[in-house]
Amino acid sequence: MEQVKTGRYDIRGLAEPDATAPKTAIVTGDSAEFDAAELSTRQVNLELRRLLYDEGIHDVTVRNPGAKHSIAVGILTRCKLLIDGSLGYFGCGLIDGPEIRVTGRVGWSVAENMMSGVVVVDKNAGSLTGAALRGGDLVVRGHVGARTGIDQKGGTIIVGGNAGSMTGFMMQRGRQIICGDVGAGMGDSMYDGAIYVAGKVKSLGVDCVESEFTDADQELIDRKFAAYELDAPSSFRKFVCGRKLWNYDSLEPNERKLVL
Amino acid sequence: MSEQFDLKMRHLTGGVGIDTEELTGKTFPYQFDRSLVDDIDLDAATPGADMNWLEDITLMTEDGVTAVFDRYTNAFLKIYFDIPEGREDEYARKVLVKHLQEGNSYGIWLKHRHAKYPQPELGSWKDDSPIVGDNWRPTEPEGWEPPVGH
Numbered sequence: 001m002e003q004v005k006t007g008r009y010d011i012r013g014l015a016e017p018d019a020t021a022p023k024t025a026i027v028t029g030d031s032a033e034f035d036a037a038e039l040s041t042r043q044v045n046l047e048l049r050r051l052l053y054d055e056g057i058h059d060v061t062v063r064n065p066g067a068k069h070s071i072a073v074g075i076l077t078r079c080k081l082l083i084d085g086s087l088g089y090f091g092c093g094l095i096d097g098p099e100i101r102v103t104g105r106v107g108w109s110v111a112e113n114m115m116s117g118v119v120v121v122d123k124n125a126g127s128l129t130g131a132a133l134r135g136g137d138l139v140v141r142g143h144v145g146a147r148t149g150i151d152q153k154g155g156t157i158i159v160g161g162n163a164g165s166m167t168g169f170m171m172q173r174g175r176q177i178i179c180g181d182v183g184a185g186m187g188d189s190m191y192d193g194a195i196y197v198a199g200k201v202k203s204l205g206v207d208c209v210e211s212e213f214t215d216a217d218q219e220l221i222d223r224k225f226a227a228y229e230l231d232a233p234s235s236f237r238k239f240v241c242g243r244k245l246w247n248y249d250s251l252e253p254n255e256r257k258l259v260l
Numbered sequence: 261m262s263e264q265f266d267l268k269m270r271h272l273t274g275g276v277g278i279d280t281e282e283l284t285g286k287t288f289p290y291q292f293d294r295s296l297v298d299d300i301d302l303d304a305a306t307p308g309a310d311m312n313w314l315e316d317i318t319l320m321t322e323d324g325v326t327a328v329f330d331r332y333t334n335a336f337l338k339i340y341f342d343i344p345e346g347r348e349d350e351y352a353r354k355v356l357v358k359h360l361q362e363g364n365s366y367g368i369w370l371k372h373r374h375a376k377y378p379q380p381e382l383g384s385w386k387d388d389s390p391i392v393g394d395n396w397r398p399t400e401p402e403g404w405e406p407p408v409g410h
Contacts, residue, residue: 009410011398012376053380053391077383078307097384099307115331116306116313116384134331135313154316173316227309 016042021050031059041068048072052079069107072100089126092119108145111138114155120228127164130157133174139228146183149176152193158224166205168195168239177221179233190241196221198233209242264369279322279336283366287338290358294341297354305357305385319343319352328352330359333367361385 010017019042025034032051036044044062051057052075061082065071069088072081078097086104096115101122108126111119117136127145130138133155140157146164149157154174165183168176171190181199188205195208196217217238225232269285272278281287290296306312320327322336326348330337337359343351359365363382371381375393382389 009406049378053378053383056387074377074379076379077389078387097307118308118312135316137308137312155313156315223310 014042016040019043019046021046023047023050025051025060027051027055027057030057031061032057033061033063035063036068036071037064037066041070044068044071045073048075048081052077065104067104067107072098086123095119105142106140110140111136114138124161129159130155133157135174137224137228139230141230143180148178149174152176156220156224158228158230160230162199165202168193168208169205171195175220177224177236179230187239187241189245191246192241195239196236197239198236201237201239204239207242207245208239211238211240213238264363265366278334279327279338280330280333280366281338283333283335286364288359288362288364290355291338292340294343294351297351297358300354300357302350302353302357305361307384311353314353314357317349317353317356319348326352328356330356330365330367332360332365335366357385 008017019040022039022043025032025047034047039047048060051060059080061084063084065083065085065087067086067088070090071087072083072091073093075095075098081098081100083100083102087102087106087110089107090109090112091102091106092100092110093112095117097117099118101120103122105123106121106125109128109131110121110125111133112128112131113134114136115134120139122141124142125140125144127147128150129140129144129148130152132151132153133149134153135155137155138157141160143161144159144163146166147169148159148163148167149171150169152168152171152174156174157176159178159180162180163178163182166185166188167182168187168190171187171193174193176195178196179198182197182201184202185205186201187195187208190208213236221232221236265284265286270283271285272282302311302314306314317328320329322338325338326343327336327338337355339352339355368382371392376396378391378394380389381392
């Protein structure tokens with residue numbers, strides 16, 4: 001039977017391995033803008049990399065992102081990106097350095113694995129917001145879904161509204177500041193880090209306990225809210241790990257480094 | 261490819277601790293001389309309005325020596341100079357940023373050999389960072405053929 005070749009095989013698993021940057025951006029000085037409406041995900045990301053890496057542009061606006069998935073991922077340079085609209089899942093993931101604003105909503109796992117940078121979402125975010133975040137600031141002005149900051153290893157997540165269940169699940173480092181209410185199981189199995197909540201918490205997860213709120217905590221909140229021009233609620237409660245489940249040091253000392 | 265590190269100089273002990281010197285066989289002047297990092301501006305070196313991710317970086321110890329953790333390498337970088345009291349974390353952060361800006365992080369250097377996609381080597385740390393990973397080719401064992409249908 002004759003075999004039909006469906007396209008070039010790429011061992012890295014790239015979709016559209018032969019795609020090229022569309023070069024449709026309008027460049028004005030150090031900034032650029034392009035319309036993503038008719039572009040595939042890979043074309044949008046290739047155009048972004050062409051502008052940022054090859055052309056040395058530091059300020060890019062993407063119009064009509066159309067809630068496409070995996071947009072603006074793997075950007076490893078200092079720059080400013082404006083996403084004028086909404087994104088699907090895994091938006092702005094695996095980044096190191098950019099300052100990104102999304103004017104719409106985002107799907108699950110926005111800014112997952114961010115090393116450094118700033119991601120600001122003007123509306124709501126789905127579940128797994130800031131999953132495995134390593135560093136940087138992730139600000140969602142609206143509400144977020146379940147498991148916000150799951151496996152968070154650093155950085156700061158700020159939520160203007162409410163957060164879903166299992167917020168801070170397996171959190172290992174970093175900070176979450178939630179202005180609204182939080183669902184059931186908050187901080188379940190967290191290993192380190194802090195979760196600040198201004199509203200009500202439905203229930204705490206395993207080994208999550210309330211802690212003393214200090215002047216240093218207030219300084220952090222005041223500084224971050226001033227930076228992002230957010231109105232801070234009048235008071236927060238602080239939640240941390242109860243350290244009943246701590247066993248890395250005796251069982252697997254090298255595991256400690258994975259969360260630093 | 262950068263020849264910055266000679267892997268023959270490595271001296272891996274196989275112990276629990278792994279530090280940068282063990283991985284690279286090298287130390288760097290700013291591990292010993294505080295004045296070499298004094299002019300580092302931490303806010304300017306990082307995205308956003310404050311120190312951003314450096315808030316999570318603190319002075320630690322490795323093998324009884326003060327050290328800062330380099331997450332790009334997953335190893336400690338030891339600091340041998342005296343640090344003024346109350347400025348421990350500040351100097352840990354400055355040493356780390358200097359280490360990254362000078363391209364001495366072993367994990368970043370590995371991009372020359374292993375990066376699979378075009379990307380700036382030191383994009384977050386240097387404006388004129390070269391692109392690496394743009395000529396990556398998979399190593400194909402002799403006799404390998406593409407899977408049926410591809």
